Amino acid sequence: MIWDHVVDEVLGGDGPFAGVEAVRIRNAHTGDTTVIPAEGLFVAIGHDPATKPFRGHLPLDEDGYLIVDAGSTRTTVPGVFAAGDCVDKVFRQAVTAAGMGCMAALEAERHLSDMEDSAQAAAAE
Ligand SMILES: Cc1cc2nc3c(=O)[nH]c(=O)nc-3n(C[C@H](O)[C@H](O)[C@H](O)COP(=O)(O)OP(=O)(O)OC[C@H]3O[C@@H](n4cnc5c(N)ncnc54)[C@H](O)[C@@H]3O)c2cc1C
Structure with missing residues (x-):
């Protein structure tokens, strides 16, 4: 679990069939970035009802x-x-x-x- 980070960039290969290869994340406190290898990315949008x-x-x-x-x-x-x-x-x-x-x-x-x-x-x- 990596806390206090946001995704800055999704990194992938070139070409029409290229998939996700890595994700660049940024520490929200220090601004430091790190590239972590990943074969996919799931974005959780939360559960706030639109009321x-x-x-x-x-x-x-x-x-x-x-x-x-x-x-x-x-x-x-x-x-x-x-x-x-x-x-x-x-x-x-x-x-x-x-x-x-x-x-x-x-x-x-x-x-x-x-x-x-x-x-x-x-x-x-
Ligand atoms: C990424 C994702 C994947 C999902 N996968 C599945 C799945 O595989 N199987 C499954 O059964 N369910 C799935 N769901 C859940 C399913 O989509 C919802 O449960 C369902 O759409 C809810 O229907 P609803 O009519 O209550 O709301 P919605 O479908 O959200 O409809 C609400 C509508 O109200 C409109 N609206 C909002 N605010 C206002 C406003 N102020 N004025 C006018 N209109 C407004 C919106 O634009 C929208 O058209 C998934 C949901 C997400 C987000």
Whole structure:
């Protein structure tokens, strides 16, 4: 484990099929650079949910994920449903996000038809 370093340059051979051969890293404190041999590079982008626009409008947990009712995509705001990576801090997979998206669509549809029923009942009174 090499701490406190950033990647300055990925070094590879010439030609269309050349792969990664080394990585130049720089010590963030001293500025010293070192070349370490490597056959690949994996960039970890982290797990920050993109929920900034909802701050102050919808409840978020301490890690910034939107909070929904258990077994549902319902937020505390009626008619607002949340699904996918902005809610799920455990699985974060395409298939689970798509499944939650389907749940949210069904719950939104149900919410709209309940609103319509209420409006019709109010009009009939
Ligand atoms: C490198 C990588 C590899 C992955 N590999 C796999 C894999 O092999 N298998 C797998 O199942 N899952 C994989 N995943 C996870 C999968 O991509 C996600 O779980 C899934 O895409 C989540 O779907 P989502 O709809 O919740 O969010 P996203 O797909 O992230 O969609 C969110 C959308 O909202 C848009 N957006 C964000 N902010 C705003 C804003 N302010 N206004 C308007 N639009 C906005 C974004 O542009 C984006 O289009 C991978 C993810 C990454 C990053």
